[in-house]
Amino acid sequence: MSIVTRPARVDPQPARGRARQTEVGDMRDTLVLNASFEPLSTVSLHRAVILVLQDKAVVEQAHPGLRMRAAAVDLPVPQVIRLCRYVRVPFRRQAPWSRRGVLARDQHRCAYCGRRATTVDHVVPRSHGGADSWLNTVASCAEDNHRKADRTPEQAGMPLLRQPFVPSPTDAMLLGMRAGERSALPEWLVARSAA
Numbered sequence: 001m002s003i004v005t006r007p008a009r010v011d012p013q014p015a016r017g018r019a020r021q022t023e024v025g026d027m028r029d030t031l032v033l034n035a036s037f038e039p040l041s042t043v044s045l046h047r048a049v050i051l052v053l054q055d056k057a058v059v060e061q062a063h064p065g066l067r068m069r070a071a072a073v074d075l076p077v078p079q080v081i082r083l084c085r086y087v088r089v090p091f092r093r094q095a096p097w098s099r100r101g102v103l104a105r106d107q108h109r110c111a112y113c114g115r116r117a118t119t120v121d122h123v124v125p126r127s128h129g130g131a132d133s134w135l136n137t138v139a140s141c142a143e144d145n146h147r148k149a150d151r152t153p154e155q156a157g158m159p160l161l162r163q164p165f166v167p168s169p170t171d172a173m174l175l176g177m178r179a180g181e182r183s184a185l186p187e188w189l190v191a192r193s194a195a
């Protein structure tokens, strides 16, 4: 299966070099909506295409100007698909904590200096009983993480620029998508999750 730019038409000839190949790795995640339009999860592009080809989901939003083509397939490249059948989801009280989730929640900005963060700092250090939890972890640049060491912000004289918070499961999932993918989501979806 290849991804080509428009115009897409059924072509008995292989695409050869004239159709620009697009980097599939840049579009890894496709958002899955329940039949009720609630965001459920993200899946790989490959999995999303299979769900659509099996008539288990429909494409709600596609990458503009891109088509997927295989032997007998001509399909928009899905960014958002929606399941045809409603899936009952067990109530999730809270998004599971993860380092990746903390960095995404804090938009990769250091909680101490605002520069780009690549590490996760425990506000109350683990050596002082601090937990791996949303409220006890913040994104931090490596320098500040190292400087703060085994101290609380008060002890280190390093006040937090903003307080950590617990994202909703939907927020956590949307935050887990790459920035480029998130900004490509329909406005009604992002507005809803931010509410």
Ligand SMILES: [Zn+2]
Binding pocket: 110, 111, 112, 113, 114, 115, 140, 141, 142, 143, 144, 145
């Ligand atoms: Zn910093």
